[in-house]
Amino acid sequence: MAYSLPHKPSVLIIGAGFGGIGMAIALKKAGVHHLTLLEKAGGIGGTWRDNTYPGAACDVQSHLYSYSFEPRHDWRRKFGTQPEILEYIEHCVHKYQLASHIRFNQPVTSATFDDRTNQWRVVTETGKEFCADVLITATGQLNRPAWPALQGLERFRGDCFHSARWDHDVSFRNKRVAVIGTGASAIQFVPEIVSEAGHLDLYQRSAAWVLPKPDRTFTRFEQALFQRLPLWDRGYRGLLYWKNESRALAFTRFSWILELFARQAIREARRWVTDPDKLRRLIPDYRIGCKRILISNDWYRAVNQPHVNLISDEITNVDETGIVSATGEHRPVDIIVLGTGFRASEFLSPIHITGRHGQSLNEAWSQGAKAFKGISVSGFPNLFMLYGPNTNLAHSSILFMLESQYRYIMSALQALARYPQAAMDVREDRQTRYCQVIQQGLKGSVWEAGCSSWYLDKQGNNTVNWPGFTFSYRFATRSVDTADYQFLRPLAEPPDRD
Template identity: 80%
Template sequence: MVHARTRKPSVLIIGTGFGGIGMAIKLKQAGFTDLTLLEKAGGVGGTWRDNTYPGAACDVQSHLYSYSFEPKHDWSRKFGAQPEILEYMEACVTKYQLEPHIQFNQAVTSATFDDHSNQWRVVTETGDTFNADVLITATGQLNRPAIPNIPGLETFRGACFHSARWQHHTELRNKRVAVIGTGASAIQFVPEITPLVGQLDLYQRSAAWVLPKPDRPFHQFEQALFKKLPLWDRLYRGLIYWKNESRALAFTRFSWILDLFAHQARKEARRWVTDPDKLHHLIPDYRIGCKRILISNDWYRAVNQPHVNLLTDGIARIDETGIVSETGEHRPADIIIFGTGFRASEFLSPIHIAGREGLTLNDAWTNGSKAFKGISVSGFPNLFMLYGPNTNLAHNSILFMLESQYRYVLSALDALSRYPGAAMDVREDRQSRYCQVVQRGLEGSVWDAGCSSWYLDEHGRNTVNWPGFTFSYRFATRSVDTADYQFLDPVNA
């Protein structure tokens, strides 16, 4: 082992969404000056930069979907919309002077660990190379649009795009529009475009459980109160947190509680949908919570419109002028919009990552994505993942999980600072034991109810969700136990 003395390692972060920005702020505050952020696009914001579709908004309350260390007192609504969330993120970058550390338009293609130098070598699409002692990935889970492989798609003559790559120059007014997918994004943009289009065909594979969204604008006196009484702002945030946190019990142990929400969703559907056939197909046939529960106040009203057609037959192919169903029916379309979500279980794809002795992440994850505390992967020293396997939530704010991970990573870097030149690699047995505990925790949860969802990978394993309370995760990541890791000298050092 190298001799102990203090030197802060150099750090490279991939991504400038909420994860990357917050991690960089905490690193700067802790005195890490050799810091680089690589961003594939021309601006910060991650999913909130990419998803500019009409109606894009968050389904977590504004005061909780923001950094605890950087409160925003003047949120315009209880649930923030995309432009305001992106503006908040950009303001954080400016306030904490992160711009000099960010290199834009640098899409990472590969990251390779060098056993001889104990450094990561990162290469981007431009051919530029970056070296750092520590690599932190903050690429998120919702950054790669999932477009189904439908025969004939390339032959379609009209405009065709994914909701996360919205073509604002495409005129929708009075057009025949086909929307494929009725997930979280479609729930938001369909009500916005329904008044514009001449005809809207909604292709639904499975219905979603949709609950009312308790949203409204904040009054000016409320914003002033948050600003003048910071304690009230913190208390308000705390109340939201604990209200949301209580729902973990329903998802993980007492799923009968969710039946109350299912009753509410059915009641809401019956209230707004007058077409019996539409109503029948809008009520899911799977257990509520097994897939993501959605919130909206105008989804059912939009689908009930007479020029909106809800189609549940599978799609056989797409041709030059429209979509052909599995029953053989051809429906013409001028525009096709995919609301088909993201490749959430393909962590870090398409980046090629190679660790010790050339081990690739794809090989390490042949049987599914695994990470110790969702952060470290055995065989990949000094690599720390934010929002990694089994850290997603169905009941609370991901920013709470990210802030727990910031603290853990900083604790790890403090350990590394005492041993300049060393690299820390999580022990395989500790990682396996931890992942077994997580998977056992998922057994009997509502996500184990048998439905197909984006929570499950190709092996049917839930590699996405955290199976419990967020405060239990925070306790588990309060600091690094160096006994969980082996510290490695450079080869031939």
């Protein structure tokens, strides 16, 4: 991944997770050193820094959930755990000498485009102000925990925390525990705490389709092969890629294939769950794939434990000592863990972003988030998004999509170099046409099967998922077509840089 940039712009990146770190590496390789990463927290890693709950791990294979330009040969498991993935990100920061470019504890509150200078002015909670020619957002989609709107939750006197803000000082030993939510996080942490808890109430709004996780440790011999035979490592990654890629057909065009996996999930549930009432409520009533498919080898066994109570009743309120359900029953608990996911479809919130003519991004997205190729938004010149609208995947590694976006953004910077001091703004008609094609591609996909999921925004639009193969996205983002953009001259000469 090497690029040549005759003109070296100043660049601000918001976020120091996988997206921001990889983008910074691409920029440094191209000789861009006027580069700053603004990180809201005190450390790098994004979601892999925040989600430290017991059992936290990835559901994409380790060799694929890593940068293609920075392979790791000694992964301990087929599916990386949170500590190991965070360790990998830290390794990348150290190897590519990015630490000096990162400003920690700088939550961004606003970003404003100045058309007099064609620069972005970014302000953080600390009151610090940063200016740059190019603004790249790498905030991710899983960075803001979704706290449920439960009446009286603030009155609860016991321990209460979100799974993405795990309180490791809290002991579950012999405690009465309530877990609200049965999504991707709960699937992982419930089996880890179930044996410690004295009693566990598991509040489930809707069941999840859960498949076995083909996970195991790598042997030392396998790690040695990966290390000493790079082609073997590349071949293994390639095999994983094409195996995962084939699943895109099931999600977008041939959803009947997913029914085979549904039968497998039902067999697993029947194998491990002996309580007929629990079994009935653990089988989803919606089409498989409409919501995120989860993988676990110990979820069903954990829920089957006699001291686990699976509750499907709606929660009406929380009081000082417990939870009241719609039946009027009050269940006393000592600890409440919120496994209620993230505000994935809100993208750059709560940052207030202002583009040309004083238009805010909230106004531009009042009818739903839209971006050209998931990267550029009309009216917001020199703003590039990583992991933006309709770039999420249900079948493969998001890092493949991110690397496609790195290449596209670097191509954009090369185009900007041909127009010194200009800013590039995607044409509204090109953005509209592109988004129409994306929404048309989503029609008939399993995500439109009628269930309610985090893939959908408040208007019911799927602004999250990419409706196809990752290689088709890479082809679409192989380079910038300058005809898609207008290049704007600054209204005033930009100030000299130091």
